[in-house]
Amino acid sequence: MPLTVETCVARHLGDREEQQDRVSLFPHPSRPGMMMAVLADGMGGHSGGAMAAEQVVIKARQNFEAFKPSSEEPRHLLSSIVNEAHLVIRLTRFTSEKDPHSTAVILMLQPGRVDWVHCGDSRLYHFRGDATVSRTLDHSLVGELQRKGRLDEASALNHPQRNVLLSCLGSDREPKLGFGHVESLIAGDSFLLCSDGLWAYFSDDELAATVNMFPAREAAAKLIAAARERAEGAGDNISVSIIKLVDAPNGREALPAGVSTSR
Structure with missing residues (x-):
């Protein structure tokens, strides 16, 4: 059955004085069936992180608009966005x-x-139904400790150095990039992009179940709403983007002829 796309982007100030997260979702201006979601968690003092x-x-918008799939690989486009930013x-x-x-x-x-592509500790999750297929690995101290088997998931969520990043944009070092892709998309596939102001309060299973x-x-x-309640007055900025692939209702234009979005 043909597929269509259901989407949403959202932000919340949390308990901070300034919103330094940015999140956006947009279709390609001339190529039907293509869209991009981008999320960034800024850091750097008053207004610096937002900038x-x-x-x-x-x-992301500039490079995506110039993207030519017939002559450019997706990985090249995504890396150019991060490196140029x-x-x-x-x-x-x-x-x-x-x-x-x-x-x-x-x-x-x-x-x-x-x-x-990702850099830092903002995440992308790929769910299929209520199961987690994959998620990005944080470029953080805690993430590195987890990869080395020195920290489990429960301990990581409450680690005092959870916010220490090993790679990000704007530092003296070149950013470390993590790539992923999936083909053969089906109804029930969904993707969640979010900052640590959201994911810090949930297990993967909770996120998958809610999105599904x-x-x-x-x-x-x-x-x-749940993240705000669990933060107990000490929450970070929150940003989120959700992309869900669903069966196209009769009369709705479907992929790949075009992307239909609901926000």
């Missing part, structure tokens, strides 16, 4: 008194395929 995160979104963010350090940094997670959907059970917009609202 860094905004640069990720700007560069990193360079722009670094240059702003010389033109301002701020020290801006940002995470990045970017997903590109085209007919029959999804590709993604509710339409994208309702799922985002429920996850944000």
Whole structure:
């Protein structure tokens, strides 16, 4: 059966004074069936983090609009977005008194395929129904300890150095990039992009169950409400994007002829 796409983006200030997360979702301007979701968690003092995160979104839109799938690989596009945004963010350090940094997670959907890249500890989850197929691995101290088997998932969520990043955009080191892709998409596949202001309060199973059970917009609202309650007045900025593949109702245009979105 043909597929269509149900989407949502959402943010919440949390208990911070400034919103430094950025999240956006947009179709390709001339190629039906293609869309991009981008999420960035900015860091760097007053306004600096917001400026860094905004640069990720700007560069994603610019490069995606120029993308030519007949002559350019998805991985090349995604890496160019992160690397060029990193360079722009670094240059702003010389033109301002701020020290801006940002995470990045970017997903590109085209007919029959999804590709993604990430840097930092903002995450992408791929669910199939209520099962977690995969998720990105954090470029963080805690993430590295987990990969070495020195820390389990439960301990990681409460580790005092959970926010220490080993790679991000805007630092002196070149950003470390993590790539992924999936083909043969089916109804029931869904993708969640989120900052640590959301995922820090949930297990993978909880996230998968909520995204599977509710339409994208309702799922985002429920996850944000639960994160706010669990933060107990000490929550970070929250940003989230949900992309769900569902069977196309009769009369609805389906992939790959075009992307239909609901926000």
